[in-house]
Amino acid sequence: MQDKFLLGDSYELIKTVPGHSIDIIITDPPYIIDIHPSKGMGKHIKKWKEYKKFIDGFDYTKMFPEFERVLKKMNLFVFCSNKQISQLMQYWENRGFSVHLLIWHKNSVAPFVNNTYLPDVEFIIYVREKGTYMNNDVKTGFKSKVFRYPSPGTDRIHETQKPVDLIKRILHVHSKPGDVMLDTFAGSGTMGVAAMQMKRNYIMFELEPAIFERANRRLKIERQKARQMEIF
Secondary structure, eight states: OOOEEEESOHHHHGGGSOTTOBSEEEEOOOOBOOOOOOGGGGGGHHHHHHHHTTSBOOOHHHHHHHHHHHBSSOEEEEEEOTTTHHHHHHHHHHTTOEEEEEEEEOSOOOSOOSSSOOOOEEEEEEEEOTTOOOOOSSOGGGGOSEEEOOOOOTTOSSTTOOOHHHHHHHHHHHOOTTOEEEESSOTTOHHHHHHHHTTOEEEEEEOOHHHHHHHHHHHHHHHHHHHHHHHO
16 A cells, blocks of 8 residues: 555544554554643743643544544554543453553653652553454563653654654564554654554654644655665
């Protein structure tokens, strides 16, 4: 199939995806984070307003039934904040699926924080059903529930960008070459970059036009690299 990266509302675009056509979903929807701007933020208040759209959560009651519809077998990875863990896991447990909590440990965070723990972890909810593909021919560390990868550097193109190597590891263990991956909240396009590098196909959606354009440029560069590798 041909890779697809579409601009628009993911709640509507996913309705165009045929049923039982997707092998794996890896997605990073907006988090729920209990932080608020302070009077002392001054010139940074504009940046806060931009960031706020990534921390207001998403309507999983509309999206999750569509995930179940389009997947061949339940094979789902959803990044989330600690405030979303219980409700998202409960939803799938009530549906009778096996649900696991995975942890991304970011071994590159600010070393000092006041009156709180380090913001050095994020969470991934993994949902599967019996018979879903899992690559057992991998080193033991790849099946750890803790993923240790640094956050992307200052050249990131999205506030919540994820490491390519983390996504490649998920694809390596839970999919095969030629499989189709779906990401309904594409952001920086990291899932697509990882899919190309792992020879998987992808379908991705992004709502924000400016972010879509930046991610599209990133994907085009990655596609050019892949073609050059094929030549040599």
